Amino acid sequence: MSNPVNAIFVLEWIEFSFNLPYKIMDGLTLRKSTSAEEEEIKKFWDENSSAYIGSYKYNVKKGSTLSSVHTEDRDKWRYWLIEFVGNFDKYMQYQHAFNLLNFDLHLGLIVKSGLKNGFHLWHNQTKLYNYFQDEENIYLTKLYKRNFVEMPLIYKLIQDLNPSKHTNIIDALTSYEDTKLISNSVKFKVIAYFTIIEGLLTHNPNDPTNIDSITRQITNKVELINNRLNDKIDFVKWFGSVNNKKIFSKLYAYRSTIAHGGTIDFSKEFAIFKDSDYILSFIKYLTKKVLIASINEPDLINDLKNC
Numbered sequence: 001m002s003n004p005v006n007a008i009f010v011l012e013w014i015e016f017s018f019n020l021p022y023k024i025m026d027g028l029t030l031r032k033s034t035s036a037e038e039e040e041i042k043k044f045w046d047e048n049s050s051a052y053i054g055s056y057k058y059n060v061k062k063g064s065t066l067s068s069v070h071t072e073d074r075d076k077w078r079y080w081l082i083e084f085v086g087n088f089d090k091y092m093q094y095q096h097a098f099n100l101l102n103f104d105l106h107l108g109l110i111v112k113s114g115l116k117n118g119f120h121l122w123h124n125q126t127k128l129y130n131y132f133q134d135e136e137n138i139y140l141t142k143l144y145k146r147n148f149v150e151m152p153l154i155y156k157l158i159q160d161l162n163p164s165k166h167t168n169i170i171d172a173l174t175s176y177e178d179t180k181l182i183s184n185s186v187k188f189k190v191i192a193y194f195t196i197i198e199g200l201l202t203h204n205p206n207d208p209t210n211i212d213s214i215t216r217q218i219t220n221k222v223e224l225i226n227n228r229l230n231d232k233i234d235f236v237k238w239f240g241s242v243n244n245k246k247i248f249s250k251l252y253a254y255r256s257t258i259a260h261g262g263t264i265d266f267s268k269e270f271a272i273f274k275d276s277d278y279i280l281s282f283i284k285y286l287t288k289k290v291l292i293a294s295i296n297e298p299d300l301i302n303d304l305k306n307c
Helices: 035-052 088-099 125-133 149-159 167-181 189-199 214-226 237-238 246-258 276-296 298-306
Strands: 005-010 014-016 023-024 028-032 080-084 107-115 116-120 140-143
Touching: 005 088, 005 125, 023 149, 035 107, 035 116, 035 125, 080 088, 088 107, 088 149, 088 167, 107 125, 125 167, 149 276, 167 189, 167 276, 167 298, 189 214, 189 246, 189 276, 189 298, 214 246, 214 276, 214 298, 237 246, 246 276
Parallel strands: 014 140
Antiparallel strands: 005 080, 005 107, 023 028, 028 080, 107 116
């Protein structure tokens, strides 16, 4: 019997511009699934499609008229696996690192093969369901080797976090992954991202009406860490030539309106945010940037929190 293989099935429809297998880093290899693995994964989709994806055919290429995976050229199937060395704890660290790359990569099923009983597939039901409810996720993505260049560094930075000194950052990475448990259609998901940012950067204000307020803390501290990021937060791209103070004032007004059950009017007060999907995308982007700053300079982030 062969040794068990741990791998993660990638949910995204991806076209790779390079040959596989590809070693992303030590202990992590991107590869095509074997025929046996594909059959097991297809069986999973066949048995669970009504619960997760309805009539959506994961394995059929976007725009294809094919009704059966069995008639599609195997070279066009997108059954990609990321094989990894280590146990489930290792998988979570890999997921945290993938979450901070400059694109989204959802690791949907853990595939353990080479076992006495063949295969074992593990998945988080809620995350998988939410993934397929977001229609944006079905579109084809093209990736290059450069997309994975930062993975080894990000992973090492996460590995180097001190569990006793940087618990807040480690918890924030876990909370970011846990936001996948909340559907994008749930309007208070935006508050989850706010909570992660606030947990990393702010302390309880001594005088909420003065310079120590949460809004002022976030505005000043995000500006400070943004100046230290190589790939900076592009506020102009998102909101045009609006100063950051106004952006964060509006952000917290938006957060407060949701928290208190108010009505959001994107044609008036919150026109700068366009719609709920747009502002959710921005807050997610901002949270990712704050997390990147946090793993790069964890001691600075801890000092900032207390300032």
